[in-house]
Amino acid sequence: MNMLRNALPLVSLTVMLAACSPGGEVKPTVNNTVQKPDEKASQASKEPVKLEVASNASGSTLEAYKTLVYQFNAANPSIQVELNPIAKDYETLMNARMASGDLPDVFNTHGWSVMKYSEYLRPLNDQPWASSLVDEIKPIVTNDKGQMFVLPFDVDMTGLLYNPTILKELGRSVPATWEEFAAVCEAAKQAGYTPIHVGGKDDSGLAGMINRIALSLLIMDSGKNYKKELAEGSFDWNQFDRVTALILSWKEKGYFNVDNVTADKNATHTAMAKNKALFTFQSNQSITEIKKLNPDSKVNLMRIPTLLKTDEPFLISGERDAVGVWKSTKHEKEALQFLSFLAQPEHVSAVAASYGIPAALKGVKVDLGSQGDVYGQFSKLSVTNHFDRQYLPNGMWNTMKSVGTSMLSGMSAKDVSKTMKQDYDRLRSAAAR
Numbered sequence: 511m512n513m514l515r516n517a518l519p520l521v522s523l524t525v526m527l528a529a530c531s532p533g534g535e536v537k538p539t540v541n542n543t544v545q546k547p548d549e550k551a552s553q554a555s556k557e558p559v560k561l562e563v564a565s566n567a568s569g570s571t572l573e574a575y576k577t578l579v580y581q582f583n584a585a586n587p588s589i590q591v592e593l594n595p596i597a598k599d600y601e602t603l604m605n606a607r608m609a610s611g612d613l614p615d616v617f618n619t620h621g622w623s624v625m626k627y628s629e630y631l632r633p634l635n636d637q638p639w640a641s642s643l644v645d646e647i648k649p650i651v652t653n654d655k656g657q658m659f660v661l662p663f664d665v666d667m668t669g670l671l672y673n674p675t676i677l678k679e680l681g682r683s684v685p686a687t688w689e690e691f692a693a694v695c696e697a698a699k700q701a702g703y704t705p706i707h708v709g710g711k712d713d714s715g716l717a718g719m720i721n722r723i724a725l726s727l728l729i730m731d732s733g734k735n736y737k738k739e740l741a742e743g744s745f746d747w748n749q750f751d752r753v754t755a756l757i758l759s760w761k762e763k764g765y766f767n768v769d770n771v772t773a774d775k776n777a778t779h780t781a782m783a784k785n786k787a788l789f790t791f792q793s794n795q796s797i798t799e800i801k802k803l804n805p806d807s808k809v810n811l812m813r814i815p816t817l818l819k820t821d822e823p824f825l826i827s828g829e830r831d832a833v834g835v836w837k838s839t840k841h842e843k844e845a846l847q848f849l850s851f852l853a854q855p856e857h858v859s860a861v862a863a864s865y866g867i868p869a870a871l872k873g874v875k876v877d878l879g880s881q882g883d884v885y886g887q888f889s890k891l892s893v894t895n896h897f898d899r900q901y902l903p904n905g906m907w908n909t910m911k912s913v914g915t916s917m918l919s920g921m922s923a924k925d926v927s928k929t930m931k932q933d934y935d936r937l938r939s940a941a942a943r
Contacts (some may be wrong), residue, residue: 558590561806562760563833564614565593566600571831578860582851601904606878607698613836615845621829623660624653626904631659631834631844639853639871646827647870650895660832661849662870664862667811667885668793668826668896670722674808676703676788684812686823688726688756691789691815695765698788698915705765707787708918711774716914717898717907722814722826724753725897730824731817740901743938747931754913754923761918771918782809794885798866811885828896831861834869903937906930 567575573593579591591606600620600877607613608628619627634640643651643658645667652658672684676695680701685691695705700717709715728736728749739745760766767773767781781787783803790796800809813823833852835845851857855874862869862876868885869876878885894900898907913926 558588559587559841561616561841562614563593563848564600564604564617565595565833566597566620567595567617567831568597569864571861572597574758574860574864577789578852578857582848585851586847589847591848611838613838615839616833616835616848618830619660619832619834621832621899622904623634623646623651623658623829623832623834625726625899627834628653628659630836630838632837632839633657633659634661634834634849637661637730637846637849637853639850642871642872642873644787644868646868647829649700650827650829651832660829660834661853662829662832663852664857664865664867664876665826665870666793666826666830666865666867668718668828669814669824670812671782671790671792671794671796671809671831672812673782673785673788674810675785676701685815685817686813687817688817692760692763693763694762696763699764704762704767704781704787705776705789706767707773707781708770708792709773709775709778709790709792710771710915710918713776713911713915714907715775715792716918717910719794720753720910720914721897722791724750724757725824725826725894726814726816727901729897729901730814730894732821732822733818737901745934745935747927750927750930751923754917754926757917758923773917778854779803783807795866813824815816824894826894826896828899830865830867833860902934903941905937906933909933 544881563579565572565575573846575593577594580592583589583591594614600618604613604617613630619631623631635656639661640658643662644665646667647662648658648808651660651662676698677684680694680697682694682697685694698705708719728740736749763768767777767787769777775792775796776799777792778787778792779799780794782790782804783800794811797809797811800807811825813825815823832848835842835849839845852861853870853871858869858871858874859876862874863878866877866878868878909930913921913929916929917926
């Protein structure tokens with residue numbers, strides 16, 4: 511167990527002081543006083559409680575966490591928070607910690623607070639901030655018994671990105687159905703634009719495309735959805751052909767950029783910034799990158815189309831940054847105290863601002879810059895969770911990345927469905943053991 515703990519790099523925000531002589535020589539301190547047993551016990555009782563906090567944050571978000579940990583430690587000398595930043599292989603290491611029965615006192619749930627980690631987390635409904643969750647995140651972090659297990663900092667609202675400048679030139683409106691979407695793509699192609707820009711070198715973008723379309727066709731379709739079958743494990747994976755077939759039809763019609771296999775995310779940003787591409791299945795953070803390239807760009811967020819005209823287009827809402835308390839921690843009181851500190855409005859705002867997305871607690875203001883209008887237009891819209899987080903066993907995000915790349919290289923819809931079924935069955939069985 512100690513070896514496992516030592517595998518996680520510790521960032522302990524403490525300052526060590528050494529007493530040096532004026533000449534720079536370190537002199538040992540001689541103490542001939544013999545301590546009595548009760549004095550030793552008294553000193554031991556004053557040692558700070560150490561909290562291990564594991565996080566998969568990186569970049570500016572990790573810096574926000576480090577600042578908050580430093581502030582907390584300075585204000586609470588009886589508690590020492592030790593931050594473990596594990597940007598790489600976080601999920602693998604957390605799986606090992608779960609298997610060993612030795613989890614961090616507090617940890618990030620990276621989008622899986624309910625489906626993966628809830629059995630290991632302390633319910634947090636009794637915390638003073640629990641009633642302040644915004645409507646967009648509440649159903650995502652709450653189980654069917656009404657229990658919530660994390661403090662969410664922000665709300666990750668996702669749809670498609672589109673270029674209003676091109677759409678206006680084409681004389682078209684934002685499509686609400688996939689039939690309308692294809693018609694707009696055809697018009698864009700005829701006008702010399704790239705209808706859908708795909709950065710195939712970034713396989714997570716391809717997984718995101720599959721994730722969105724699967725939700726639309728298999729979950730949000732009022733004519734027939736497969737929520738129950740996916741939950742029970744009885745889903746007929748031949749139905750997944752519909753998802754893959756739609757994507758492949760766009761490829762066959764020439765709606766993707768020619769270099770769709772080798773292009774990266776930066777190529778997508780450039781094409782959108784130069785008004786050469788109409789749609790892309792990238793996250794909202796791409797809007798910021800596009801505007802860096804072209805401050806006058808009108809690129810915006812749109813809802814995900816549906817199959818039927820009678821169904822309302824939707825957005826995906828999910829956890830971005832959220833932390834929970836291990837239910838078996840020996841330091842529950844201190845862990846909850848740390849969460850209460852993190853839940854203060856200015857601290858929630860700091861983490862949300864690092865991603866440039868709205869806060870998950872009511873009344874918390876975040877400077878979103880130009881993104882403010884993007885989110886504001888959909889503030890009252892109903893949302894749903896990510897397809898893989900809600901309906902697939904943990905680990906299938908990697909499967910979707912793999913089949914997404916293979917699709918662009920010629921993999922058939924049937925073979926995609928076959929691969930998805932194999933991994934679904936394998937991972938579901940592994941989770942049940």
